[in-house]
Amino acid sequence: EDQVTQSPEALRLQEGESSSLNCSYTVSGLRGLFWYRQDPGKGPEFLFTLYSAGEEKEKERLKATLTKKESFLHITAPKPEDSATYLCAVQAEGNKLVFGAGTILRVKS
Amino acid sequence: DAGVTQSPTHLIKTRGQQVTLRCSPKSGHDTVSWYQQALGQGPQFIFQYYEEEERQRGNFPDRFSGHQFPNYSSELNVNALLLGDSALYLCASSRTGYHGYTFGSGTRLTVV
Numbered sequence: 001e002d003q004v005t006q007s008p009e010a011l012r013l014q015e016g017e018s019s020s021l022n023c024s025y026t027v028s029g030l031r032g033l034f035w036y037r038q039d040p041g042k043g044p045e046f047l048f049t050l051y052s053a054g055e056e057k058e059k060e061r062l063k064a065t066l067t068k069k070e071s072f073l074h075i076t077a078p079k080p081e082d083s084a085t086y087l088c089a090v091q092a093e094g095n096k097l098v099f100g101a102g103t104i105l106r107v108k109s
Numbered sequence: 110d111a112g113v114t115q116s117p118t119h120l121i122k123t124r125g126q127q128v129t130l131r132c133s134p135k136s137g138h139d140t141v142s143w144y145q146q147a148l149g150q151g152p153q154f155i156f157q158y159y160e161e162e163e164r165q166r167g168n169f170p171d172r173f174s175g176h177q178f179p180n181y182s183s184e185l186n187v188n189a190l191l192l193g194d195s196a197l198y199l200c201a202s203s204r205t206g207y208h209g210y211t212f213g214s215g216t217r218l219t220v221v
Contacts, residue, residue, distance in 0.1 A: 099151030
């Protein structure tokens with residue numbers, strides 16, 4: 001069964017304190033791994049799609065990487081506005097996305 | 110360019126009632142998927158519609174049904190509501206042949 005596990009469940013950082021979020025997955029036939037940002041009461045906002053091991057993508061203070069078993073979302077010098085829940089999802093057979101439970105990030109100034 | 114539009118934004122229903130949620134996909138998108146997100150959890154796939162047919166379904170009972178219209182908009186219907194159906198219901202649209210999914214802001218359903 002396709003499964004996504006995210007860690008940690010919650011992360012508190014000081015402004016400027018870099019860190020990484022982890023997404024471990026087991027899936028038959030990975031068609032893509034997605035990172036989304038979700039603010040309270042809102043829908044997920046697309047960040048990145050990764051397709052193959054070794055691939056990396058960057059956007060402002062965020063960088064996503066992918067191996068055959070996991071993905072990392074690296075946050076460099078975070079700001080309070082980066083506070084949100086970060087969701088990881090895999091696209092397997094068919095088109096459905098299988099999501100992890102998310103990591104709640106809080107950045108304090 | 111409007112993104113994915115969902116209505117209503119909030120809804121309160123009584124146990125046993127029926128509810129219909131609506132979704133208009135992003136312009137240029139032809140596929141609509143529905144997800145249920147319980148508090149503190151990631152979204153769970155309910156089903157996907159393409160060319161007005163249900164193409165894939167997750168592990169949800171038959172009380173959950175849907176429809177897609179010729180203009181690609183979609184409805185999610187839930188019958189015989191249970192307290193456990195309380196959640197944020199998300200609609201995501203995509204374009205055939207592309208892997209990008211755009212989510213709406215969701216409908217918050219509360220069953221009392």
